Amino acid sequence: MAQEKPQNETLDLTALLADTEAFIAYLNKVRNGRKLSFYDFVSVEVLTAEDVQLLFDTAALLKFFVESPMKKLGLLRGKSIINLFFENSTRTRISFELGGKHMGADTINFSAKSSSVSKGETIGDTGKTLNAMKTDLVICRNAEAGVPLLLAKEMECPIINAGDGWHEHPSQALFDVFTIYEHFRKLEGIKLLIVGDILHSRVAGSLMRLANMTGIELMVCAPQTLLPDGIEQFTDHIYYDLDAVIDEADVVYSLRPQSERNALKYIPSLREYSKMYGINKTRLAKMKSTSIVMHPGPVMRDLDLMTEVLESEQCKVDQQVTNGFAMRMALMWLMIGEI
Numbered sequence: 001m002a003q004e005k006p007q008n009e010t011l012d013l014t015a016l017l018a019d020t021e022a023f024i025a026y027l028n029k030v031r032n033g034r035k036l037s038f039y040d041f042v043s044v045e046v047l048t049a050e051d052v053q054l055l056f057d058t059a060a061l062l063k064f065f066v067e068s069p070m071k072k073l074g075l076l077r078g079k080s081i082i083n084l085f086f087e088n089s090t091r092t093r094i095s096f097e098l099g100g101k102h103m104g105a106d107t108i109n110f111s112a113k114s115s116s117v118s119k120g121e122t123i124g125d126t127g128k129t130l131n132a133m134k135t136d137l138v139i140c141r142n143a144e145a146g147v148p149l150l151l152a153k154e155m156e157c158p159i160i161n162a163g164d165g166w167h168e169h170p171s172q173a174l175f176d177v178f179t180i181y182e183h184f185r186k187l188e189g190i191k192l193l194i195v196g197d198i199l200h201s202r203v204a205g206s207l208m209r210l211a212n213m214t215g216i217e218l219m220v221c222a223p224q225t226l227l228p229d230g231i232e233q234f235t236d237h238i239y240y241d242l243d244a245v246i247d248e249a250d251v252v253y254s255l256r257p258q259s260e261r262n263a264l265k266y267i268p269s270l271r272e273y274s275k276m277y278g279i280n281k282t283r284l285a286k287m288k289s290t291s292i293v294m295h296p297g298p299v300m301r302d303l304d305l306m307t308e309v310l311e312s313e314q315c316k317v318d319q320q321v322t323n324g325f326a327m328r329m330a331l332m333w334l335m336i337g338e339i
């Protein structure tokens with residue numbers, strides 16, 4: 001996948017980053033009139049190869065912005081974005097909120113406790129209420145699978161799924177695959193090994209789908225009880241013994257046991273999970289020196305990822321967060337920004 005990076009000799013990145021209008025003009029030049037093929041982003045399944053390319057090109061540029069002292073872009077001035085989060089979140093909520101603000105949108109956070117859903121209003125009726133206020137974009141996280149899709153049916157504005165139950169978390173998969181691409185400069189044939197609580201992980205739900213769409217070779221390693229029924233539809237490379245397979249992977253993608261979704265009922269103990277599926281320095285040493293470790297966060301430090309692994313150069317957790325910020329800005333701009 002050819003990623004557009006501002007590397008040609010005529011491009012002065014420092015000058016661009018000092019001049020908002022010039023940066024926006026360059027973003028539009030790279031965009032080149034392209035539009036996303038989808039309206040709502042509820043599942044990675046809506047993505048075409050062209051969408052992925054456009055999102056990668058835009059996120060690569062916005063990453064320069066994120067890492068620069070420039071803080072305002074004005075790309076979404078006049079737009080209203082509602083973060084409808086019925087579940088806790090740090091990275092996802094803040095990146096959508098701050099990303100929206102950096103682009104000049106009015107962003108509003110709305111949590112379950114403070115919403116009328118706690119008084120018995122249906123999610124569909126909440127959607128109708130927001131619809132009546134003519135909001136431009138709703139970003140929704142919910143403990144139940146299918147809620148963003150339901151909202152998409154009730155509302156005129158686009159919906160982004162920021163995690164629904166055990167189902168999908170599509171923006172996470174996008175920037176995770178972007179992070180893999182950024183590191184290896186290719187996706188085809190890269191061996192991605194997802195480790196741990198795959199059953200309860202909407203991150204894995206989206207990542208497995210997107211991996212299969214982009215030529216990544218998917219492998220999974222988990223206790224039998226933490227693998228979803230039908231895992232074979234995603235991959236034939238199913239392992240239970242991490243030590244037997246970790247040296248084959250280019251990317252080791254660790255997951256925490258998701259106790260809020262009952263994961264502890266599926267394993268003997270957290271200590272056992274950590275011993276069998278935690279990434280420690282012995283396992284890091286078994287990995288290829290070119291391989292990387294990823295994790296969507298929140299990390300359960302010293303349980304799924306050990307401190308020595310978190311501190312290693314091979315660990316890309318912080319880069320994932322930065323890329324997530326850039327990718328979510330790209331997504332919001334491409335979904336609701338004027339061309």
Ligand code: NCD
Pocket residue numbers: 091092163169172202203256258296297298
């Ligand atoms: C994930 C989530 O909430 O789906 N976190 C995230 O968004 N980065 C994964 C998790 O909770 O383990």
